[in-house]
Amino acid sequence: MRKLCILLLVVSTASFAQKKDKKPAVQQVEKQIIRQGNEFYKQNNFQDAEIQYKKALDVNPNYEKANYNLGNAIYQQDRFDEAVPRYDLVTKTTKDKTVKGENFHNIGNAMMKKKDYDKAINAYKNSLRNNPNDDETRYNLALAQKMRKKEADNKDDKKNKDDQNKNDKNKEDQNKENQDQNKNKDKSDQGDKNKDQKGNDKDKSKNQDQNDNQQQQQKPQPNKLSPQQIKQLLEAMNNEENKTQKKINAKKAKGRKVKQEKDW
Numbered sequence: 575m576r577k578l579c580i581l582l583l584v585v586s587t588a589s590f591a592q593k594k595d596k597k598p599a600v601q602q603v604e605k606q607i608i609r610q611g612n613e614f615y616k617q618n619n620f621q622d623a624e625i626q627y628k629k630a631l632d633v634n635p636n637y638e639k640a641n642y643n644l645g646n647a648i649y650q651q652d653r654f655d656e657a658v659p660r661y662d663l664v665t666k667t668t669k670d671k672t673v674k675g676e677n678f679h680n681i682g683n684a685m686m687k688k689k690d691y692d693k694a695i696n697a698y699k700n701s702l703r704n705n706p707n708d709d710e711t712r713y714n715l716a717l718a719q720k721m722r723k724k725e726a727d728n729k730d731d732k733k734n735k736d737d738q739n740k741n742d743k744n745k746e747d748q749n750k751e752n753q754d755q756n757k758n759k760d761k762s763d764q765g766d767k768n769k770d771q772k773g774n775d776k777d778k779s780k781n782q783d784q785n786d787n788q789q790q791q792q793k794p795q796p797n798k799l800s801p802q803q804i805k806q807l808l809e810a811m812n813n814e815e816n817k818t819q820k821k822i823n824a825k826k827a828k829g830r831k832v833k834q835e836k837d838w
Contacts, residue, residue, distance in 0.1 A: 604630045608639055615647060623647040638664050642677065654684040665700075675705030682714060691722035 611626030627644035630637055645660030661677040661684075668674050682697030698715035701708065 601633070604633050604637060604640070607633070608637075608643065611640075611643060611647070615643070618650075620647045620650040624651070636667065638668055638673070642673075645677075645680065649680065649684060652687070654687050658684050671704040675701045675703075675708060675711070678704065679708065679711045679714070682711070682718065686714070686718060686721075689721075689725075691718050691725060694718040695722065 607626050607630040611623045611630065614620070614623035614626060624644060624647040627640050627647060630640040631644065634640070641660045642664050645657045645664075648660065649657040658681055661681045664677045665674050665681075668677075678697050678701035682694045682701060685691070685694035685697055695715060695718045698711050698718060701711045702715065705711065
């Protein structure tokens, strides 16, 4: 870009007072004011140069040299939007194609400073139409076209990067959502599992109670006999009674006199 600035400066700082073009019909006082402005310009005192050029235009508003040089002084102060109308005015009033080409060239320079590459390219093309042999304008045109392509590529890269970032963010959000869903599902499954476990524990407790009740029912209560035991006890009592009766009968039989049949 420094090379561009050097090239731009060569043309931008050119002044009509140094050219051998046909001089317009102006008074000596305007010429003197222009000369004073040019001296300030050479000293890089662009503010005072601007003042002098404006004074010359106050005397003669159609003074092309004053408009061109004023455009240069304003350009050097980086006020590009103000410089362009001065150059544009000269392109409409001058009949000299070389002068017209120089003003279009400087319009292109101002557009380059503003990074408006489309307008810069159009200005350089207009300059070459009026002055086809201007190598500096041809170089600046090529550079403007290169910068425009680079800008377009950067925009495409930025768009692709933004799209990629958007896709990555969407994937991240989707992954987070899936993780949340899985987390909630795990909680739900765990809750169901705990619920089932509680149900199983409750069923086990119920079954245990039932088993305990059954065992309690099967187990003889204190001071109470089961039907089987009662039956066995009755049988035992009957047996004992039978034995006792037999003994009694035996004793009776033993004490009774034996009746003998008489032998008549």
